[in-house]
Amino acid sequence: MTFIFYLILFTHLFIMKKLLLLSGLLFFLSCTVTVNRKKTVANLQETFIPNGKLFTALFQQQAAEYKALCLQSYNMATIRLQQYVKSTDKPLVIVTDVDETVLDNSPFAVHQGLMGKEYEPEAWYEWTSLAKADTVPGAPSFLKFAASKGVQVFYITNREERERAATIKNLSNYDLPNADDKHLLLKSTTSGKEGRRQQVANDYEIAMFIGDNLADFTDLFDKKTPQRRSNIVSSLQAQWGDKFIVIPNTNYGDWEGALFNYNYKLSSHERDSIYRTILKSY
Numbered sequence: 001m002t003f004i005f006y007l008i009l010f011t012h013l014f015i016m017k018k019l020l021l022l023s024g025l026l027f028f029l030s031c032t033v034t035v036n037r038k039k040t041v042a043n044l045q046e047t048f049i050p051n052g053k054l055f056t057a058l059f060q061q062q063a064a065e066y067k068a069l070c071l072q073s074y075n076m077a078t079i080r081l082q083q084y085v086k087s088t089d090k091p092l093v094i095v096t097d098v099d100e101t102v103l104d105n106s107p108f109a110v111h112q113g114l115m116g117k118e119y120e121p122e123a124w125y126e127w128t129s130l131a132k133a134d135t136v137p138g139a140p141s142f143l144k145f146a147a148s149k150g151v152q153v154f155y156i157t158n159r160e161e162r163e164r165a166a167t168i169k170n171l172s173n174y175d176l177p178n179a180d181d182k183h184l185l186l187k188s189t190t191s192g193k194e195g196r197r198q199q200v201a202n203d204y205e206i207a208m209f210i211g212d213n214l215a216d217f218t219d220l221f222d223k224k225t226p227q228r229r230s231n232i233v234s235s236l237q238a239q240w241g242d243k244f245i246v247i248p249n250t251n252y253g254d255w256e257g258a259l260f261n262y263n264y265k266l267s268s269h270e271r272d273s274i275y276r277t278i279l280k281s282y
């Protein structure tokens with residue numbers, strides 16, 4: 001009897017040990033899965049914006065569709081300017097934005113994105129000081145066409161005074177017309193461009209505005225919500241491709257700022273959370 005008792009006890013202990021080992025293993029595995037899942041979500045949150053900036057820069061640099069869209073816009077601008085020049089004897093001017101309208105800064109977006117970063121003022125100044133930006137497809141030939149018709153070009157940009165010399169140098173590298181102090185209206189006190197547009201409008205007849213950001217066309221768009229911006233675009237339907245020539249920019253702009261109410265003090269993590277609440281899935 002004693003032998004059978006010890007045999008049962010031993011077998012019991014052996015099974016218990018195995019069960020303990022198995023449950024320990026299962027616990028370890030469940031912890032690992034949870035940690036990995038948390039890690040994946042964390043990685044996604046940390047890289048959502050920089051990865052997005054990289055992807056849209058890839059589109060700007062590599063998609064022939066991007067090039068086609070830019071050429072389409074500048075072809076339209078050419079047709080409209082030809083018509084405008086014939087319809088008036090007044091001296092005409094064109095008002096254009098610079099970044100992502102005339103100059104292509106996608107290498108800056110890539111440079112930052114590869115480091116897991118986005119826009120930083122000092123890094124931006126470092127980039128613009130190189131005066132190495134390429135041109136947006138169609139911009140040089142259109143601006144030169146305008147100059148050939150006696151139409152002056154005014155560059156209204158939110159680049160700052162410290163970027164003046166390098167900006168003129170960058171534009172001059174491509175022999176773009178009116179790349180000089182008089183025609184380059186930089187940001188001074190406000191990023192709103194209406195004051196500078198009025199300054200030009202006081203002396204000249206503006207044939208058209210060219211830009212990648214809706215605030216490049218009218219102050220109606222300044223600091224407006226996404227819904228309001230959308231409604232105003234509809235109300236101005238006849239202007240697109242006529243007085244207002246739009247260049248695509250998926251990388252940055254007020255379209256993005258409007259999503260977080262232009263609160264640029266928010267961290268990328270906070271903005272990321274906002275983007276996730278408004279993204280539509282099914």
Ligand SMILES: [Mg+2]
Binds near residue numbers: 099211212213
């Ligand atoms: Mg721009």
